[in-house]
Amino acid sequence: MTFTKLYDTAAAAVADVHNGATVLIGGVSRTGEPTALLAALHSHGAAGLTIVCDFSGWDGSDSIVKLAADGRIARIISPNPYPSASGDNLREVWNSAGVAIESVPQGTLAERLRAAGAGIGGVFVPVGLGTRFADGRETRTINGVECILESPLRADFALVRAASADTLGNLAYQGAQRGWNAVMATAARITITQADTVGEPGAIGPELVITPGIYVNRVVHIPPTGEQG
Amino acid sequence: MTADKERLDRAIIAMRVAKELPPGASVNLGIGIPTLVSMFVADESIVFYHSESGVLNCGPLAEEGSEDIDLINAGGQFLQSVPGMAYFSSVDAFAMIRGGHVDVTVLGAHQVSATGDLANWMLPERGVGNIGGAMDLAAGAEKVIVAMEHNDRSGNSKIVEQCDYPLTGQGCVSLVVTDVAVMQPTAQGIVLLEVAPGWTPEDVQAVTDAQLIIPDTVAEYEV
Amino acid sequence: MPPAKLNAQAMARRAAAAIAPGDVVAIDDGLPTLVPDATSASLGAWFLGNSGMLNDIPLSQADAAAVIRGGYVNLAVVSAAQVDTTGSFAGQHPPGNAVDLAAGAHRVIALLPRSDDVGASNIVPALSSTPDGYRCVDTIITDAAVIDVADADLTLAELAPGWTADDVRAITAADLSISPTLREMDFTPSNGAPPSKIYPDGPSALADLPDGATVFIDGFGGPGGMAHYLLISLRDRGSRGLTIVSNTAGIARVVSFGTPPGRTAIDHSVLIENGQVAKAIASFPVSPSVSRPSEFELAYRRGEVDLELVPQGTLAERLRAGGAGIHAFYTHTGAGTLIAEGKETRNINGRNYVLEYGLLADFAIIRAHKADTNGNLVYRGTSRNFNAVMAPSARVTIAEVDEIVAPGQLDPEEIVTPGPFVQRIVQRPQGFTGYE
Numbered sequence: 001m002t003f004t005k006l007y008d009t010a011a012a013a014v015a016d017v018h019n020g021a022t023v024l025i026g027g028v029s030r031t032g033e034p035t036a037l038l039a040a041l042h043s044h045g046a047a048g049l050t051i052v053c054d055f056s057g058w059d060g061s062d063s064i065v066k067l068a069a070d071g072r073i074a075r076i077i078s079p080n081p082y083p084s085a086s087g088d089n090l091r092e093v094w095n096s097a098g099v100a101i102e103s104v105p106q107g108t109l110a111e112r113l114r115a116a117g118a119g120i121g122g123v124f125v126p127v128g129l130g131t132r133f134a135d136g137r138e139t140r141t142i143n144g145v146e147c148i149l150e151s152p153l154r155a156d157f158a159l160v161r162a163a164s165a166d167t168l169g170n171l172a173y174q175g176a177q178r179g180w181n182a183v184m185a186t187a188a189r190i191t192i193t194q195a196d197t198v199g200e201p202g203a204i205g206p207e208l209v210i211t212p213g214i215y216v217n218r219v220v221h222i223p224p225t226g227e228q229g
Numbered sequence: 230m231t232a233d234k235e236r237l238d239r240a241i242i243a244m245r246v247a248k249e250l251p252p253g254a255s256v257n258l259g260i261g262i263p264t265l266v267s268m269f270v271a272d273e274s275i276v277f278y279h280s281e282s283g284v285l286n287c288g289p290l291a292e293e294g295s296e297d298i299d300l301i302n303a304g305g306q307f308l309q310s311v312p313g314m315a316y317f318s319s320v321d322a323f324a325m326i327r328g329g330h331v332d333v334t335v336l337g338a339h340q341v342s343a344t345g346d347l348a349n350w351m352l353p354e355r356g357v358g359n360i361g362g363a364m365d366l367a368a369g370a371e372k373v374i375v376a377m378e379h380n381d382r383s384g385n386s387k388i389v390e391q392c393d394y395p396l397t398g399q400g401c402v403s404l405v406v407t408d409v410a411v412m413q414p415t416a417q418g419i420v421l422l423e424v425a426p427g428w429t430p431e432d433v434q435a436v437t438d439a440q441l442i443i444p445d446t447v448a449e450y451e452v
Numbered sequence: 453m454p455p456a457k458l459n460a461q462a463m464a465r466r467a468a469a470a471i472a473p474g475d476v477v478a479i480d481d482g483l484p485t486l487v488p489d490a491t492s493a494s495l496g497a498w499f500l501g502n503s504g505m506l507n508d509i510p511l512s513q514a515d516a517a518a519v520i521r522g523g524y525v526n527l528a529v530v531s532a533a534q535v536d537t538t539g540s541f542a543g544q545h546p547p548g549n550a551v552d553l554a555a556g557a558h559r560v561i562a563l564l565p566r567s568d569d570v571g572a573s574n575i576v577p578a579l580s581s582t583p584d585g586y587r588c589v590d591t592i593i594t595d596a597a598v599i600d601v602a603d604a605d606l607t608l609a610e611l612a613p614g615w616t617a618d619d620v621r622a623i624t625a626a627d628l629s630i631s632p633t634l635r636e637m638d639f640t641p642s643n644g645a646p647p648s649k650i651y652p653d654g655p656s657a658l659a660d661l662p663d664g665a666t667v668f669i670d671g672f673g674g675p676g677g678m679a680h681y682l683l684i685s686l687r688d689r690g691s692r693g694l695t696i697v698s699n700t701a702g703i704a705r706v707v708s709f710g711t712p713p714g715r716t717a718i719d720h721s722v723l724i725e726n727g728q729v730a731k732a733i734a735s736f737p738v739s740p741s742v743s744r745p746s747e748f749e750l751a752y753r754r755g756e757v758d759l760e761l762v763p764q765g766t767l768a769e770r771l772r773a774g775g776a777g778i779h780a781f782y783t784h785t786g787a788g789t790l791i792a793e794g795k796e797t798r799n800i801n802g803r804n805y806v807l808e809y810g811l812l813a814d815f816a817i818i819r820a821h822k823a824d825t826n827g828n829l830v831y832r833g834t835s836r837n838f839n840a841v842m843a844p845s846a847r848v849t850i851a852e853v854d855e856i857v858a859p860g861q862l863d864p865e866e867i868v869t870p871g872p873f874v875q876r877i878v879q880r881p882q883g884f885t886g887y888e
Contacts, residue, residue, distance in 0.1 A: 003253055003275040054513075056481055056502055056548060084482055084545050105551035105584075106502065107517035111778070114514040118769070119327030119369055121782030121798070121805035127521060127555040130540070130586025133547065142779040142809070168277070168286060168313045172865070179504035182512035186328065201286070201313025207830070208866055209315035210512075212285045214255045214277065214330045281764060282672055282834040296710050298676035298886075299821075299833035305674045305709050308834075316833055318840035318868070319672070319699070320772045323765030327785060352742075357752060357759065359736040360791070365765030368785040399788035399804075 004167040005219045006198060010040035013192045013218045017041060017157055020074075022050040024113070024158040024188055026181035028064065029057035031174060034161040034194040036222040038063035041159070047072045052113075052155060054106065054180055055090060056080035065090070068097040075099065077153070079106035105133055108150055110183055116152035117186025117215070123150050158188035162211070165195035166202070169216030170209045178210060185211045192218045234432060236379070236408040237425050237450070244269040244452050246335055246376050246406050250276045254332040255325075257281070257366055260304045262376040263335035279331055281362040283322045284308065285315045303362060326362065327369040334370035336363065338377050338402075340392040343439040345402040345414030347375065348394035358395075367398030379407035379436060386438035388412065388419065409433055411450060418442045423450045455614035457566060457595040458637075462612075465490040465639045466593050467529050467561050471497050474646025475526040476519070476872045478553050482531035482544055483563045496646040496826070498872055500525065502549045506872075508864045509828065520549075520556040521777030522844055524872045528557035530585065532592075534574050535562050537626050539589035539601040542581045554585025556777060566595045573625035575599065575606065596620055598637060605629055610637040649827045649877050650856060654685025657850045657876045661691050661815050664730075668771070668816035668842040669698040669720060673736060674709035675886040677835030679852035680718040682817040682878065687722045693730045696720060697771075697811060699764060699838055701737040701748035704886075715887035721747035729757050733811070735764035763791060766808055768841050773810035775844030775873075780809045816846030820869070823853045824862050827871030836868060843873040850876040 007013040014037055017023065023041075027033045042063075051064065051073050058080075067073050081101045082091045094101055104112075105128055115123055124147035128134045138149040160181040163174035171193060173181060185191045197203075198221040237245075243265035250256055250266075252274045258264055267289075270276055278287050281303040288311035291297065296307035325331055338349040347367050351358030367373055380386055388405065405412045410433045411423035420442045424433055430443045458466075464486035471477055471491055476498040479485055488499045500506050504516040511519070519525065530553050531544040541562050543550035554560060564574045575592060592599040597620045598610035607629045608617055617630050651657035661667070667686070671678035702720030704711070711717045723729050724747040737759055738749040751757045762770070763785050773781055782805035786792050796807040818839040820829040829851055831839060843849045851874050 056545070080481075080545060080548050082545065103547050105547045106513070106549040107520055107552035107556075110513035110517040111521075111776075114324075115781075117328045117330075118324035119329060119784065120769070121784065121800040121803075123773070123778045123782075124780040125521065125778055127777070128551050129555070131547075131551055131584055132582040133551060140780075145779060147779050166313060170286075170313065170315050173510065174865075175510050176501075176503040176505050178510040179513045179516070183514040186324065186330075201311075204315075206284070206310075206314040206316045206833070209317075210865075212315035212317060212321075212325070213313075214279060214285055214325050280834075283837050284834050297833065298674060298710065299835040301672070301674055301676060301709075301834050305672075305707060307710065316831075316836055318768075318836050319764070319838045320768040320841045322837075323768045327765050327769070327783065355742060357738050357749065358761075359738060359740065360761060360763045361736045362764040364763035364789065364791065365785045368783075368787065369765070396789045 005169045005216060006167050007218050007220050010036040010220050010222065011043065013037065013220045014040045014044050017044060017046045019046050020048040021046060021156040022052065024155045024184040025051060025053040025064065026160040026184050027057065027177065028053060028055050028061055029059050032161055032177045032181060033061055033063060034159040035063055036220065037159040037192060037194045042066055048074045050075040050077065052077045054079050055083045058083045058085050065093050068093055068099050071097060073097065073099050075102060077102045077104055079104055079109050112150055112153035113183045113187040116154040120152060125150055153187065155188040156190065158184045158191040160185050160191060160193050162193050162195045164197045164199065164204055165193055165219045166199050166204055168201050169213030169219055170204050171211035171216060172204045172208050173210055182210050185215045190217045191215055194220050194222050196224045234427050240265060241452050242376050242406055242408055245411065245450060246374055249374055249404065250274065250333055255279050255330060257326065257331050257334040257370065259334065259336040261337040263337060264304065266335050279325060281322050283317050283319060286313045323365050326365045329369060329371055331370045333372045333374060334366040335374045335376050336366060338375045338387060339394045340387050340389050341375050341402050341405050341414065342392050343390055343414060343419040344416055345400045346392050347397045347402050348392040349397050351395045353394060363397045367401045372403050373401045375402050375405045377407055379409045386436060389438045409436065420444065421447055423448045425450045455619060458612050460486055462639065463563060463593055463595060466598065466637055467563060469639060469642055470561060471495060471527060471642050473644040476500060476524050478520060478525045478528040478557060480530040480549055480553060484529035484531055487529050492641050494645055495642055506870050509867050509870050510865065517552060518776035518844060519872065520552045522775045523556065523777060525557040527559045527561065528553035529561045529563060532562035532564055534576055534579050535589055535592050536576055536579050537606050538587045538604045540579060540583040540587050541585045541589050542579050543584040546584050550584035554588040559590050560585065560588045561591045561593060562589045564592060564594045573623060576625045596623065599628065607631050608634060610635055612637055649875060650825060651876050651878050654682050654878055655689060657878045658682065658685050658689050661686065661689060663691050664693040665691060665814040666695040666697065668813045668846050669696050670818040670839040670842055671699060672837040673700050673703055675704055675717055677819050677837050677839055678719065678886060679817045679819040680886040681880045681884050682850060682852045683718055683722055686817065687726050690728065692728050694723065694728050695731045695733065696729055697733040697813060699735055699767065701732040701734045701746065703736065703739055703746050706739045706744040706746050711887060718886050718888055724748050724751050731758040731760065733760040733762060735762050735767050737761065768838065770808055770811040771841045771845050774812040778810055780807055782806065783808055811845060813846040814848065816842040816849040818842055818849060818851050820851045820853045822855045822857055822862060823851055823877045824857050824859050826859050827874035827877060828862055828867045829869040829874060830862055830866055831868055840868050843869045848875045849873055850878060852878050852880050854880055
């Protein structure tokens with residue numbers, strides 16, 4: 001028997017995403033977005049989802065827009081729910097679909113995801129003081145600096161996109177693809193990867209693995225089409 | 230005092246622990262008997278070894294003469310380079326442990342309490358000890374298995390009602406495999422699951438400080 | 453007729469003129485993305501974008517947040533919709549990275565949208581929405597002026613070509629003081645280059661390491677990943693009263709780890725036997741063998757050194773926290789043990805956690821495989837261990853490397869420690885081994 005995390009289809013890989021699940025999505029740009037997994041999630045039909053995603057690199061992709069428009073998304077947690085590139089397009093999509101929007105500072109989201117992946121119960125950081133992100137929050141002065149307590153953000157699923165994977169789930173990215181994908185891969189109970197290339201163990205050198213396979217449950221090989229670049 | 234019956238050797242303990250590793254599990258093995266466990270994992274039951282030194286999917290020890298000082302396990306032993314490994318820093322190594330991504334850890338112990346407290350980092354008479362990664366593994370691994378001799382060199386039971394050595398973690402041990410028995414600590418006390426060949430539950434109780442909960446049927450240690 | 457307003461490129465050029473050699477500059481989405489192209493490459497600036505790219509080096513968002521929150525950003529250029537007289541601002545695409553940049557950067561420049569695009573003053577007595585950055589803006593650059601913010605006062609410092617102070621006041625809702633040195637905007641790009649990070653040898657790299665310093669010392673335990681040459685250099689320098697933070701307190705000398713016969717492994721013992729260490733913070737401080745005590749254990753028993761014992765993962769996480777601007781965090785490691793005594797314990801979702809604090813140091817001496825002259829580092833195998841964690845958390849990080857290469861010679865995907873975390877680089881002398 002050869003152990004593999006490889007799934008034949010995106011549909012099989014997302015088949016157990018349940019209604020009401022919290023789902024991390026690694027990107028919304030052409031290189032970082034798990035397009036096939038999102039399409040499969042749409043076909044799968046799970047609804048009432050909480051989506052965690054940074055839309056700042058949004059380039060017109062409609063994967064998440066379709067999920068929202070068809071009533072699958074209850075809530076979006078994002079540092080950039082209304083990116084400049086969208087004008088007011090995404091605002092209108094979220095509003096008309098009745099999606100609740102929770103804005104969160106970018107670094108805070110990153111640290112909350114990392115805390116979830118690393119078993120941290122909470123972090124005290126001097127970020128967001130004097131802003132609405134400090135309202136009603138527990139604060140404490142440490143070393144003379146006022147800090148806010150931020151809690152881990154754990155998810156049920158992460159849908160990530162990698163440039164390359166091996167059958168053990170080791171991942172490597174290309175450029176800015178690393179940004180959210182690498183931290184989100186650590187923070188979910190089940191991490192599902194859409195990889196442009198998949199090889200046997202050893203296909204990615206041990207120094208070049210960014211997400212070790214311990215974080216990755218499933219890998220789907222989706223060769224990029226021309227338009228996905 | 231210690232019964233005269235024959236005890237199992239370290240390899241048999243390791244062999245019994247190996248049966249507890251589910252296929253595909255991420256496993257961290259401590260030093261001593263736990264290190265032997267990897268020798269007894271069936272070829273078809275692939276598990277992935279994690280080491281605090283900063284490597285995942287690590288393989289066997291290096292052959293003499295081909296040691297690389299930049300490829301070690303947590304015990305400082307040199308490893309072979311095998312396909313599928315991943316290197317990472319100490320903070321990532323421990324994020325994996327503390328974040329619950331290591332499924333099973335196998336550790337040695339000075340004492341285990343009936344409720345699963347673990348003491349394995351310090352002998353009080355030395356006055357100073359090494360924690361290393363033990364507390365992180367005790368707190369972070371999904372399942373903590375202790376593999377050890379049932380009694381210390383003086384014959385004292387290492388299975389106790391309450392640890393009097395400094396703790397590594399509270400209520401963290403889910404299975405104890407010794408040279409005479411397999412036991413499961415629970416909030417109600419420690420349950421005897423299996424005995425070594427030739428041993429009766431009464432024999433095991435006779436060498437154990439903690440009061441054992443003895444079910445109607447206790448299997449013989451399967452190896 | 454009102455004077456012509458600056459175009460976006462001119463505003464970016466004015467912002468670029470504020471960059472000093474070697475600065476780490478965080479670039480917000482929108483107008484600030486024009487700044488890198490307006491900057492001379494010889495300046496050696498590091499641009500951190502919201503995507504997590506640090507020049508051509510990809511960072512995870514957690515690492516990018518750590519660069520910002522850890523205090524490594526000299527200058528942030530943010531996209532503001534409005535700025536008030538106290539220097540609070542509302543971001544143009546909130547919250548994005550604005551909240552982090554406001555809190556973490558040493559200096560904040562707010563680039564305002566061109567006023568023609570908005571039709572009302574963006575510089576106001578009070579924001580019309582809640583702030584993303586609270587009292588953090590140092591300089592406002594608009595399409596007509598440069599305005600300094602200090603002590604809840606706005607001072608008109610520079611005018612776009614053709615503009616007068618009255619012109620600017622006429623389109624500004626907030627009150628403006630006039631700088632006595634009011635002048636026309638200067639678009640001259642900054643010049644110069646950052647100082648070299650390459651030091652000729654260990655003694656020169658450690659020459660300012662003072663008595664009483666806190667020093668991170670890398671390594672896991674064995675000979676791999678330890679800066680043996682810098683350890684010997686630190687012994688020779690003789691700084692005393694040191695607090696050393698390290699996984700072990702020197703066990704390589706008493707545990708073989710493949711030491712060749714007749715040789716002695718170099719480890720922390722060289723500092724301890726020289727009387728330089730006052731305290732160790734470590735997870736594995738003593739020999740695993742009672743019968744072969746290390747120099748540290750002997751000194752500890754003589755009462756000459758203090759020990760703070762820390763679980764290994766807590767040590768790693770405390771080091772990361774220090775470098776990532778996390779002042780304290782809760783961990784379940786050590787709850788209910790001696791380690792938790794005297795510390796705050798908190799039940800979170802039914803589990804007990806211990807509050808632990810970030811660690812910072814004056815110096816870190818670390819070991820890497822290769823560096824480029826910008827300070828980017830790659831490691832080899834498991835010798836990455838604590839090296840990569842310590843580099844961001846020390847004021848001065850000194851890397852001992854096998855080889856120094858030119859910029860561009862390291863694959864950006866393989867760089868583990870980006871250059872801003874490394875202040876000094878020393879090449880390990882040819883033939884130097886980890887043994888005496």
